[in-house]
Amino acid sequence: METLGSVRLTLIVLAALLIMSIWGTLAPHRNVYHSPGYYAALILLAINLTVCTSRRLARKGRRFRQREWGYLCTHLGMLIILGGALVSLLMGFRALVFLQPGETINRLIRSPDDADTGPGEIISLGFEITLKRFHLELQDSGMPKEFTSELHLAPDGEAPRDAVITVNNPLEINGYNIYQASYQLSRRQPVTLSVRSAGNTGVQEYALVTGEKPLTLSGESCSPLIITALRYEPDFVMSGPGRFGSRSILPRNPAVQVSVRCGSDEPVTQWLFLRHRDVHHPPPGDGLDIRFTAVDQQYDTGLEFVKDPGTPWVTAGALILIAGLMLYLFPLKSRDGKSS
Amino acid sequence: MNVDVLLTRIAIAVYVTAGAMSLFRLTGRSGRMIPVIRGVMAFGWLMHTVAFLARWRATYATGYGHVPVTNRYESLVFFGWCLALAWLVLAPKWPAAGTAAGMQLGAAVMTAAAGLLPGSSPEIEPLMPALRSNWLLFHVVTCFLAYAAFAAATFVAIRVLIRNQAVPGEKSPNFDADSFMHRMISVGFFLLTLGILSGSAWAQQSWGRYWGWDPKEVWSLITWIIYAIFLHARISRGWTGKRLALVAIAGFLAVLITYLGVNYLPLLQGLHSYA
Numbered sequence: 262m263e264t265l266g267s268v269r270l271t272l273i274v275l276a277a278l279l280i281m282s283i284w285g286t287l288a289p290h291r292n293v294y295h296s297p298g299y300y301a302a303l304i305l306l307a308i309n310l311t312v313c314t315s316r317r318l319a320r321k322g323r324r325f326r327q328r329e330w331g332y333l334c335t336h337l338g339m340l341i342i343l344g345g346a347l348v349s350l351l352m353g354f355r356a357l358v359f360l361q362p363g364e365t366i367n368r369l370i371r372s373p374d375d376a377d378t379g380p381g382e383i384i385s386l387g388f389e390i391t392l393k394r395f396h397l398e399l400q401d402s403g404m405p406k407e408f409t410s411e412l413h414l415a416p417d418g419e420a421p422r423d424a425v426i427t428v429n430n431p432l433e434i435n436g437y438n439i440y441q442a443s444y445q446l447s448r449r450q451p452v453t454l455s456v457r458s459a460g461n462t463g464v465q466e467y468a469l470v471t472g473e474k475p476l477t478l479s480g481e482s483c484s485p486l487i488i489t490a491l492r493y494e495p496d497f498v499m500s501g502p503g504r505f506g507s508r509s510i511l512p513r514n515p516a517v518q519v520s521v522r523c524g525s526d527e528p529v530t531q532w533l534f535l536r537h538r539d540v541h542h543p544p545p546g547d548g549l550d551i552r553f554t555a556v557d558q559q560y561d562t563g564l565e566f567v568k569d570p571g572t573p574w575v576t577a578g579a580l581i582l583i584a585g586l587m588l589y590l591f592p593l594k595s596r597d598g599k600s601s
Numbered sequence: 602m603n604v605d606v607l608l609t610r611i612a613i614a615v616y617v618t619a620g621a622m623s624l625f626r627l628t629g630r631s632g633r634m635i636p637v638i639r640g641v642m643a644f645g646w647l648m649h650t651v652a653f654l655a656r657w658r659a660t661y662a663t664g665y666g667h668v669p670v671t672n673r674y675e676s677l678v679f680f681g682w683c684l685a686l687a688w689l690v691l692a693p694k695w696p697a698a699g700t701a702a703g704m705q706l707g708a709a710v711m712t713a714a715a716g717l718l719p720g721s722s723p724e725i726e727p728l729m730p731a732l733r734s735n736w737l738l739f740h741v742v743t744c745f746l747a748y749a750a751f752a753a754a755t756f757v758a759i760r761v762l763i764r765n766q767a768v769p770g771e772k773s774p775n776f777d778a779d780s781f782m783h784r785m786i787s788v789g790f791f792l793l794t795l796g797i798l799s800g801s802a803w804a805q806q807s808w809g810r811y812w813g814w815d816p817k818e819v820w821s822l823i824t825w826i827i828y829a830i831f832l833h834a835r836i837s838r839g840w841t842g843k844r845l846a847l848v849a850i851a852g853f854l855a856v857l858i859t860y861l862g863v864n865y866l867p868l869l870q871g872l873h874s875y876a
Contacts (some may be wrong), residue, residue, distance in 0.1 A: 266654045268837040272830055286816045286823075294814050355809065400727060407730055428730035429807050440809040566811035575811055579798045586794055590787040596836070 266312035274309060277302045303343060310340050331589025345574030353569040354384070360392040360410075361447055369566055383387025386566075387435050389415040393423070395562040397444055408444055410562040426564065436568055443563025446510055448472055450493040452517050453555035454533070456470040456486075466554060471517065483523035488551065492518040495558060497534065505532070515556050523549065524590040605659065606723050608652035609678055609712060615645030616685060618711035623702035639692050642705060646685045649712070653682060656725070663727040670741040671732050673721040673864070680710030680745055680860070685750035694781075696768075703756035720864075736803035744796035748856050750789035751828070754782040755853040758846035779841050782849050783832075790828045797821050820859035827852040 262271060281302065285293030293299055314336045317329075356369040367389045371382045392411040397516060398406040408427070415421040426432045431440045450471045456478065457464045467476050467488075475489035496508040497516035505518075515535040522528040533553035534540050619641045626634055656669040669675040688704040690694070695701050714722055761778045800821070805811040812818060831848045834840040840848070858866070 268833050271833055272838070275826050275830050275833070279823055279830075282819050282823050282826070285814070286819050293777075294819075349811075398611065402726075405730055406727055429734045431806070431809065438808065438809055442808055566808050569809070572805065576802075579801070583795065583798065586791045590791050 264307055266316050267309075268313070270305070270309050271313070274302055274306045278306070307343050308339060310336050310343075311574070314340070327588050327592055331585050331587070331592075334581050334585025335589055338578045338580075338585050338587070341578030341581060342575050343578075345571040345576075345578055347571070348574055349569050349571030353567075353571055355565060355567045355569070356384075357442060357563055357565050359443075359445055359563050360390075360395075361449060361561050362392055362395055362559065365389055365391040386437070387417050388438075391415075392562055395444070396559055397560045399511060402513075403511050405444070408441060410441055410564065411562075438567045438569075440565040440567065441562070442565035444560050445563060446493075447559040447561050450517075450559055451557050452490055452493065452553060454488065454490075454517075454519070455552045455554050456488070456562060457550040475520075483526075483549070485522075485524070486549075487520075487522040487528075489520040489528075490517055491520055491530070493556070494518075497532070512556065512558050514554070515558075517553050517556070519551065521549070521551065603659065603723065604654075605652040605656035606716075608648045608655065609715070611647045612649035612652065612681075612685075613709050613713050615641060615648065616681075616705050616712070619645065620702045620705035620709060623698050623705055626698040627702075638705075639717045642685060642689055642692075645708075646682070646689055647855070649678075649682050649685060651841050653679070660725055660728075662728070663725060665728050665733065667728045667732070668738050668741075669725075670745075671728055671737070672726060673718065674715045674723050676741070676745070676860075677715035677718070677721065679741070680748065681708045681710075681715070683745045684708035684711060686753055687746070687753055691753060697757075700753075700756035700760050701760070704753060707752055707756075718865075734803055734806060736799050736806065740796060740799040741802055743792045743799060746797055746813035747789045748860065751794065751849075751853050751856050754785035754789065754849045755780050757785075758849035758853075761846040762843055762850070763876070773835055779845055782845065783835050784854070786828055786831050786849060789826060790825075790832060793821070793825055793828065797825060817859060817863045820855060820863055824852060824855040824859050827855050841873040 278299070281293050281296075281299050285291065285299075314333065317332065321440050352370060356371055358369060358569045360366065368383055371384060384499065392410060393413050394411040396407070396409045396411070398408070400406050410426045412424045412426065413421065414424055414430075416435060423430050424434075426439060426441045428441045431438045431580070433439075448471065451468060452471065453466055453468055454476075455464050455466045465478075467478075469476055469488070469490040471490045471493045473490075477486070478486040492506045494505060494514075494516045496511055496513040497505065498508045498514075499505055505516075508514075512535075516532050517535075518530060518532050520528045520530045533551060535553045535556060538552045538554070606850055612849065619638050622634055622638050622641065653669060654674070659668070660669060670679045680821075685708040688708070690700065692701075716723065719776045757778050761782075799819070801811040803815065827848065831852060834848060835845055
């Protein structure tokens with residue numbers, strides 16, 4: 262008991278946490294903060310705090326002065342924070358979900374990095390959530406200026422309603438807090454292509470969506486002519502032979518990869534560029550001219566669904582800790598401060 | 602050049618002058634310079650404050666006014682401002698000329714670093730959505746005032762390590778370095794605790810997690826642990842002198858890694874990389 266409540270042990274445990282934390286930032290892949298060693302140090306710290314604080318409380322004949330209250334609140338606050346963190350760890354739930362405009366969900370898959378209930382656990386939300394519109398404004402640097410999700414919510418057994426989530430303004434529903442956490446370029450991108458085949462004099466424009474069903478035309482030189490939009494890159498860059506990607510999310514050099522099949526020929530895959538309409542990579546087949554004429558770049562919203570019963574405990578612990586530190590470190594009477 | 606950048610440069614020059622005067626005092630030939638140095642520092646800090654307010658006002662042109670502490674440049678300028686403020690507040694009780702020069706030149710170096718470090722530009726940028734929060738001001742102010750208090754303790758700690766007795770020009774041979782460090786670190790520890798907890802509340806509001814093991818978060822925890830060790834070692838185990846000074850210096854190294862290292866050491870990249 263003597264050892265468990267000693268300040269010597271406090272110093273040793275703090276030093277151990279210190280070394281492991283530094284190691285954790287240098288070797289992030291090791292996940293040091295969730296290792297048995299780290300947990301052991303935190304448990305030892307909690308035991309040390311409990312024993313030390315309760316022993317001090319049990320001492321007889323002491324008047325409870327400001328510093329005593331300060332000491333007690335500081336260490337009690339720390340204990341409550343650690344307890345709250347444990348509740349978060351064991352009972353907390355979070356999942357990051359990307360929604361396309363128009364998409365509806367009513368269940369989630371738990372993020373595999375949280376708690377050890379295993380990946381892939383499906384959880385029913387008890388409400389339906391639909392992304393009506395996602396509004397994203399980007400700066401020239403590619404950093405977001407603003408992002409907002411307009412949502413439609415249909416809770417079980419309640420009247421449906423609309424809601425808006427912006428960064429720093431989460432939504433609370435059915436015990437969940439939903440945060441505007443992220444965004445990404447949609448896999449589905451509506452692109453417009455113009456097509457002219459050798460026999461036809463006119464140019465026709467067609468709307469396609471990347472990754473969705475192909476466009477089938479019957480021309481004179483090809484029948485059928487099948488065009489599939491495979492992939493979209495907003496800021497096209499070729500990083501090596503056959504390796505393509507984007508420098509940024511900004512539509513600086515929009516490119517679409519299409520597969521063109523003329524009659525019974527083998528399909529030909531090529532990149533088309535919005536800003537360089539004469540450039541084809543590789544060059545097109547005989548007499549066929551397909552150009553990329555427009556894109557309405559679409560983004561998915563990244564919403565973080567969180568249920569964390571530890572939060573109120575951590576908040577309470579934090580407030581008690583702050584009060585304790587104020588009482589302990591800044592004594593009103595300096596005579597008081599010299600003791601201990 | 603913008604008004605704020607010009608005034609900031611004037612402040613840097615003034616801090617350097619004050620630092621040089623403090624160093625000159627070390628030669629022992631300048632007994633009555635203390636009020637002059639205080640006056641010079643006060644003037645520099647006033648220029649610095651006007652620069653800060655001018656920039657704050659200028660941010661409104663981006664459509665969303667914000668207190669100018671939101672990127673590398675602004676936070677370094679603010680760090681310099683806090684160091685100068687800390688010295689001015691502590692000046693009546695300031696122990697030694699050498700450590701005063703440390704604070705004054707430290708204020709100059711941090712403010713100047715704003716214009717010199719790579720990736721730091723005085724251009725006013727629109728505020729990122731995640732930074733648009735009422736927590737911003739409280740979080741940044743508590744953290745930087747904590748850093749300034751730790752810096753004061755650190756210069757005294759360095760002095761403890763390199764000298765044992767008073768030097769000419771330093772009027773206070775009876776100065777108790779241990780209790781000065783203790784007081785500075787108590788104030789700093791309290792402010793750092795507020796800084797970490799407010800950051801945590803803010804992260805909860807933005808991302809729904811009060812703690813995410815981001816490298817900057819972890820380094821702030823490391824800093825907090827080192828100063829917690831300092832306080833326990835000093836209060837309960839009676840550590841003094843060089844051993845205690847070493848803990849204070851280790852704490853400030855952790856402050857520097859938390860504040861700058863996380864952004865410049867490629868090993869430690871994370872969420873906070875915009876500040």
